[in-house]
Amino acid sequence: MTAEQAQTETIAQDAAPAIPQDEDRLRADLYNFLGLMLSGPPDEMLLEQVAGLAGDDTDLGTAINALAKIARLTKPAAAEREFNKLFIGLGRGELLPYASYYLTGFLNEKPLASLRQDMAARGMTRAENVYEPEDNIASLMEMMGALIAGRFGSASPLSDQKQFYNKHIGPWAGHFFSDLEAAKNSVLYAAVGAVGRVFMDIEAEGFRMSAEQSA
Template sequence: MTASEAQQIEVSAEDRLRADFYNFLGLLLSAPPDQLLLDQVSGLTGDDTDLGQAIQAMARVANVTKPAAAEREFNALFIGLGRGELLPYASFYLTGFLNEKPLAQLRNDMTARGITRAQNVFEPEDNIASLMEMMAGMIVGRFGRPASLEDQKAFWSKHIGPWATHFFSDLEGAENSVLYASIGTAGRVFMEIEREAFRMTTA
């Protein structure tokens, strides 16, 4: 299949929204938000669903958060002196150590799907931000043709499902979380929605 043919595959509006939210989480988890991103978050609206309410809460917190405070919070959570409060890596959550088997398995699956690490990124590929971005890219076809629901489910179930909900729960309750506590809630609820949706698809 050529690239032009791949681009012609229709991605449903629902899947584009899923991809947008994965991208959004990836953006917020990859670096501290600047004022522009905080303004975008504060402008979000939600409905009465659990996810909608989590988005509304995130918007309220973003509205009173300054970039300097967001950066201090991000650094305390993910960087710290030596290490941050949380280690947002699949290997750590699944084995207790960094750069373990889950990372090697992810790299194999990335190669099989034509996914490469950006040249300016030095974090291990199994960090939560990168995995959110990979899911978004698979859904909309950033790495070739859009991934089938079965392929999305296989990737999610192997690399995200076993630990991401736990991570987002930890982010909700982290000592240094304020803005990121609300991001944690939205991420946890979204992961629960994805888990249920994948559960309802055929294997």
């Protein structure tokens, strides 16, 4: 699974993209970062960028600092071997990072069909040369980041972000990131899993609080 295979190509609307607020920009950046790390093994440049990350004293900042520390000790060849064992393997990798699998136990099931309907409604489509199912974790992270940042025209309102998250990401992504964190072949990706797990908790709580405030 290469970066090109895992990423979902997007089609922009005619409207000019809205500029997200600082907090939303950071959210979009983190979603896009997770999508990038999960779409393919990081090269030397990306590892150097990850190694330069610095977090604060929050749970998320602590997880980011741990990831940066491991990235400084990781060579591209080692990251590629780890990625292949986790997601490719001989026949299949240690993990199957698809919503359909996590929610039904099988690939290409109803969660994928539902996602495709919601993608079409938001102007998203898979690139012609991509054969990876759209409900893989890398593409979903990219889609969520794009909705927040307004890559399809205007930035999606919080209510739409919440709907997409609760339907396609929230029910399973936290479980996946926990599995990634605990996978026997995870070293660098254990730290990626920790960042993803904490971030998913933050997002779920943020959406819950927004619902209470609007009630």
